[in-house]
Amino acid sequence: MAEVLWLTLRLAGVTTLVLLVLATPLAWWLARQKAWWKEIIGALVSLPIVLPPTVLGFYLLLALGPRSPLMIPFQAFGIRTLAFTFEGLVIGSVIYSLPFAVTPIRNAFEAIGERPFEVAATLRASPLDTFVSVALPLARPGFLVAAILTFAHTIGELGVVLMLGGGIPGQTEVLSIEIYKAVEALEWDKAHQLAAMLLAFAFAVMLSLLLIERRAGRLRP
């Protein structure tokens, strides 16, 4: 039980960190790019919202499996497959939660508008300097929302981790799978406990999100 909880939190934490690093430049690009075709990338990023997790899990299973051409470069390092591994789960979770990180950050960047960037430029700030000293601090609520959403979303996922991880105890068995298995084994007490825990967690997440948005709305000039 403690092992499952630790694995779940570790997966969610690593996924969130990886996603914040990946989503920031992507969200910035989507927010600042003016050409219409950026939305092709935008749609690709958002795909996991509407795709059944099993579809994503299936493709990832093929892509990260031993016979996938994508795995050839890894085989030089003695890694034959990433399916049914913790690393594979991280990759799957990152892709599955990508829109939940990109969208709030992109919205936060877009809400800043053009003016603060123009102001910074007239005050000698280079584009990179402007990104660090104006864009990032002004988009802070968006980063907070992105972090909470991806963390929570990763804890809540089942389809991808089941397809890609298979629920190997100690390696890929996370909370949502544990509940699934408990129900299948008719261990109702255990399922009750775990489900109630996740329910309370989900409520706390949504409440904190709404409170952050309320505060960000008040701060906006």
Added chain:
Amino acid sequence: MTADTPRIEAAFRGRLGGFTLDFTLDVPASGVTVLFGPSGCGKTSVLRCMAGLERLPGRLVVAGETWQDEGRFLPTHRRPIGYVFQEASLLPHLSVRRNLMFGHHRAQGDTPIALDQIVELLGLAPLLDRGAARLSGGERQRVAIGRALLSQPRLLLMDEPLASLDQARKAEVLPYLERLHAELAIPVIYVTHDPAEARRLGDRMVVMAEGRASQTVDLSPARADPAAAALQARLLQIGPDALVAALQAEGLAPAVAGLTVAALQAGLAPLPAAPDPAVRPADQS
């Protein structure tokens, strides 16, 4: 640099969002040059081109330094300008002090303009540790002006800095602008559609209409002579053609009316023989 007095030479030509600009300017790089004209005539676009915030084909040379020509376009952050936007655009996540110092920290070379001097000049001492969001409109605009000056500009661009303020706030900020003019030797391009502001702050004026600039009008004699100032104000308000018509309607011979207006446009005092129709209270708006 040559022995000539330094100048600001600008030429921009092209379309900007459904609007054609064909603008040339050649004025001394000293004192306040007012860009005057009705809303939508392209004043702000010209200022944004000078700042490098918009890009139109053309040329910009400021005191011997080329900021833009065929093969060269300095990005905004490399131009030693100060820019005051129409609505005070303080960075909302920073305090007044950090807003003021934002450009100061990033200025290249000497920084002769110091925080203390600007705080004193613009009366900012009581505001320094407040958040940018907790200021009145007039206070915010004063901070924005101070912030632009602290970035050590060699050209100050001001886009209707008083337009978003009500009369009381305007009256609060105007004296600071006059002091700035008197105490700092930075050339200013000042955009406005308010004739009173143009008269009070400008050394010379470039009248704009539909993306083009007319000749440059010297405003200093009009400042010295109140009757001429009143006429000058009407010229600014209603334009040369309407002023000629108005002077004729008031009984001035057509030739004299034309000469009076031409003199005003050239920056000379108007003909003394003219009756003084400009001071009739009914004409003052």
